[in-house]
Amino acid sequence: MIYFDDLEVGQETLFGHYDVTREEVLEFAQKYDPQPFHLSDEEAAKTHFGRLAASGWHTCAMTMAVIARHVVDTEQAGLGSPGVDELRWLKPVYPGDRLTVRGKIIETTPSRSKPQIGVIKSENTITNQDDVKVMTFTSIVLMLRRPTA
Template sequence: MRYFEDLEIGAETYFGSYAVTREEVLEFARKYDPQPFHLSDEAAARTHFGRLAASGWHTCAMTMAVIARHVVEEEQAGLGSPGVDELRWLKPVYPGDTLHVRGKIIETRPSQSKPHLGSFRTETTVTNQDDVPVMRFASIVLILRRPDQA
């Protein structure tokens, strides 16, 4: 199990990848972001996207799927996140892209009020198959402290 005490500022993690499919782009858009450029090749061609593009919120969801799978596999003592800061969609994500998710720990902090908890801030960067950044955000993650050190 990976605890707060195991974290190092500056440590980088490759969480994994996600293949973006046309079917998922359309399904997500129909349910959650039904704007024409997420639903129609013709409508998207008339925009700066040039072709069907994934919703930024879909990009967030795909990224979370990659991170969550990694955290479960690595048995991290994480307890979720109170929020995300500085979310930026840098480039469009298209069907056929492969997203790669990387994170860097930029701060660690033991809880002042709950000695069994700590938190850390990460900068997460999502790139496409050409290593072009498509999304970046900072987040705070809550994590258990090692039981014998809390």
């Protein structure tokens, strides 16, 4: 199990990859963000996107899927998140893109009120297959501290 106490400022993680499909872009948009440029090639072509683009919220969801799988697979003692800071959608995400999710720990803070918990802040960068940044955000994650004997 990986605990708060096992992580250090400056530590970098490659969380993994996500392949964006047209079907998923359309399905997400129909359900959660039904704007024309997320639903129609013709409408998207009339915008700065130039072609069908994924919702930024879909990009967040795909990113979360990658991070959550990594956390489960590496057996981290995560307790969820109170939120994110500085979320930025930098470039469009298109069907056929391969997203890569990376994080770098920028702060570790033991809780004063709950000594069994620590808070991790990480700068997260999502790039496409051309290594172009498409999204960045700072995550705030609660984690269990290593139990004492």
